[in-house]
Amino acid sequence: MSLPQSHPAVHQHKGLSCPVSGKLHEYCPPQAGDSRSACPALNTMANHGYIARDGKNISAFDLIRGLKACYGLSTPLAVFLSVVGFIILKKVRNISLFEIGKHNAIEHDASLVHHDTPQGQEYAPIDIDQTLVGRLIADAKTGREQGEGPEAGDTRILMDATDVARARVRREKECRPIDSVHAEIARGEMGIILGVWETKTHDNVGIPVEWMRRWIGSERLPDGWKPDHVQGLLDVVKRSKAIRTAMDEMKKNEAIANGDEKAKL
Ligand code: HEM
Structure with a gap:
């Protein structure tokens, strides 16, 4: 079955940009295979390309940058949320958004x-x-x-x-x-x-x-x-x-x- 013409093309997300909207920070919903979390703030950031739109391979620095640009958080608040978040999750390497929802860590x-x-x-x-x-x-x-x-x-x-x-x-x-x-x-x-x-x-x-x-x-x-x-x-x-x-x-x-x-x- 083919998609109706009005349906946005199913596509792959790479990095901050979306091949369909083309515009920086325009909303695009997650596509098949994209990673999302139980946090509306982080998912919104991915849906608007303030962090990788596929929600994968995200570092604490990516989160800090994204939180400041998307929501206007101060540097101390963005650093606190991101660094403490990674510490509670016991992660040093980059993460996928889904991993943030480890039960009874932050979640x-x-x-x-x-x-x-x-x-x-x-x-x-x-x-x-x-x-x-x-x-x-x-x-x-x-x-x-x-x-x-x-x-x-x-x-x-x-x-x-x-x-x-x-x-x-x-x-x-x-x-x-x-x-x-x-x-x-x-x-x-x-x-x-x-x-x-x-x-x-x-x-x-x-x-x-x-x-x-x-x-x-x-x-x-x-x-x-x-x-x-x-x-x-x-x-x-x-x-x-x-x-x-x-x-x-x-x-x-x-x-x-x-x-x-x-x-x-
Ligand atoms: C602008 C910054 C942020 C805002 C406004 C925000 C807001 C929220 C809100 C309102 C929820 C509750 C959703 C619900 O009750 O159903 C939530 C959940 C969550 N957030 Fe965020 N968040 C922010 C940043 C972060 C960061 C930086 C992390 C991790 C590094 C994080 C991790 C989580 C997790 C794990 C949950 C699930 C908690 C639960 O079980 O409800 N959030 N967030």
């Missing part, structure tokens, strides 16, 4: 849009559960007026640290328990993107939910978006703390609502 259960790693498997699933994407977006709309939001054609809804906390509390209840280090990693992952995309409207601060839906659900950057500031490490630490504080508050309120008197102390 953890209770992900926002991925299922827990099945018992006995070494690597996390990379499939995105679009129902979970919808729930994440719904967590960002909780408490906002009915009829407002993307379904109503409103792209102004912004996701903030409290919305991320709501999603994390929900996933940590639904999934296998995670230890404190992986819980911190999970908050940090979202803390970075909250900083990179922070947007202000007259009465709200956060990241546009439609950007989040497209990024975490389809591993694509918003059209025409380029970094507008340098995203630093300390700012990410502050944002992770804000997510943690909001999570603690939610858990406390829930315990009180369930009649746990000690939670009031």
Whole structure:
């Protein structure tokens, strides 16, 4: 069976460029044989040619360069994520994106849009559960007026640290328990993107939910978006703390609502 004319040609990715789009940093989905991970940030970088489009033979330096160019991360933050990532993975040589998902290294259960790693498997699933994407977006709309939001054609809804906390509390209840280090990693992952995309409207601060839906659900950057500031490490630490504080508050309120008197102390 031949492909319809409108279908993009099936092709091989080599290096940062794509033989079909031809344009630097234009989106192209992974092709057969390309390697992808459980990380939306890294997959997006490969889909836009900020690291090798086939997701293979990637060094820590490639990641540092890509994180700075794609998301505007500061050098210390890009070096921290890449070098610490390679150390946790116990890798010196170049890696394929799939290898980043080694279970319980950086990767953890209770992900926002991925299922827990099945018992006995070494690597996390990379499939995105679009129902979970919808729930994440719904967590960002909780408490906002009915009829407002993307379904109503409103792209102004912004996701903030409290919305991320709501999603994390929900996933940590639904999934296998995670230890404190992986819980911190999970908050940090979202803390970075909250900083990179922070947007202000007259009465709200956060990241546009439609950007989040497209990024975490389809591993694509918003059209025409380029970094507008340098995203630093300390700012990410502050944002992770804000997510943690909001999570603690939610858990406390829930315990009180369930009649746990000690939670009031
Ligand atoms: C701009 C920088 C980055 C951002 C914004 C980011 C963001 C994220 C987010 C939001 C997730 C969670 C996906 C989910 O819950 O389903 C994730 C997962 C992951 N990221 Fe990244 N990431 C970044 C860089 C990196 C780097 C440099 C590495 C490794 C060297 C990495 C490794 C991972 C891994 C292994 C996971 C899977 C964790 C899980 O089980 O959910 N990430 N990332």
